[in-house]
Amino acid sequence: MQSADKVGDYVTRLRMLTxxxxxxxxxxxxxxxxxxxxxxxxxxxxxxxxxxxESKDLT
Structure with missing residues (x-):
């Protein structure tokens, strides 16, 4: 992830790759x-x- 990336954009890109x-x-x-x-x-x-x-809630 680049420092200028937005989290939503990064998650979308990761989902497309998967x-x-x-x-x-x-x-x-x-x-x-x-x-x-x-x-x-x-x-x-x-x-x-x-x-x-720390919350161990990965859902």
């Missing part, structure tokens, strides 16, 4: 997708990531 991967036979579960999203967030959103991880 859809393409699934069409090509890749199996991606929601937990893996969420982990990728949280790991790749820019430092600007670090406090949001920590709050989500």
């Amino acid at each position: 859809s393409k991967m699934k069409r090509n036979g890749e199996t991606i579960d929601d937990v893996s997708l969420m982990e990728k999203l949280l790991r790749s967030m820019s430092k600007k959103f670090r406090n949001v990531v920590v709050a989500i991880e």
